[in-house]
Amino acid sequence: MKITWRGQSCFQIVTQGNKEGKVNIVIDPFSEEIGLRVPKLEADILLITHQHSDHNNIKAVSGHPFLFEGPGEYEIKGIFIQGISGFHDESQGQERGVTTIYTIETEDLSVCHLGDLGQKELTTEQLEKIGDVDILMIPIGGKYTISAKEAIKILSQIEPKIIIPMHYLIPRLKTKLAGLDEFLKTLGIKSVEPLNTLSIRKRNISEEEVKIIILKPQ
Numbered sequence: 001m002k003i004t005w006r007g008q009s010c011f012q013i014v015t016q017g018n019k020e021g022k023v024n025i026v027i028d029p030f031s032e033e034i035g036l037r038v039p040k041l042e043a044d045i046l047l048i049t050h051q052h053s054d055h056n057n058i059k060a061v062s063g064h065p066f067l068f069e070g071p072g073e074y075e076i077k078g079i080f081i082q083g084i085s086g087f088h089d090e091s092q093g094q095e096r097g098v099t100t101i102y103t104i105e106t107e108d109l110s111v112c113h114l115g116d117l118g119q120k121e122l123t124t125e126q127l128e129k130i131g132d133v134d135i136l137m138i139p140i141g142g143k144y145t146i147s148a149k150e151a152i153k154i155l156s157q158i159e160p161k162i163i164i165p166m167h168y169l170i171p172r173l174k175t176k177l178a179g180l181d182e183f184l185k186t187l188g189i190k191s192v193e194p195l196n197t198l199s200i201r202k203r204n205i206s207e208e209e210v211k212i213i214i215l216k217p218q
Helices: 124-130 148-158 180-186
Strands: 002-007 012-018 023-025 043-046 067-068 073-075 079-087 098-104 109-112 135-140 162-165
Touching: 012 098, 023 098, 043 079, 067 073, 079 124, 098 124, 124 135, 124 148, 135 148, 148 180
Parallel strands: 023 043, 043 067, 109 135, 135 162
Antiparallel strands: 002 012, 012 023, 073 079, 079 098, 098 109
């Protein structure tokens, strides 16, 4: 599996599905209104967590993908996808509405993308649906989502093996979010060498050590 971060909450995952071969999954393509250049994206499967312009630029994705925009259970090309309802704020969605948490099971790996999660704590029902997570994409920028400090609580609930932060301040982003340093400082980490792409297999996952993976937006 290869995971590439495109900026904000947008990821491209290339995985081996069924006998048809490699499958391209894109999550949350953004609009250039936020200041970032929209990369060239092609997908077999497109996941949208919620209908805000920094997450739902469907037109930017070519390939006539299968489109999923909310809760439910889906199996496409040998990949099992689950959408779980979540809140964009800590007031049961009264301020910013709802978001969808996605889990993706492929290559014997479980990937979870939290969307624009604003809850300071996940419910028992959400945690049961999320289950065991190998790789977690978690927002850390605050303002519209959980902050770095609030993310720690969510991490303690899910207990993923690999953590990939997202939705934080990067160059050219117009939205004034908190930066990566605040998250690393909260974890007591001085720095992490960023990667262009994460290439991972199940055998690379450590059961004892949690890894923080920082991806450069591509």
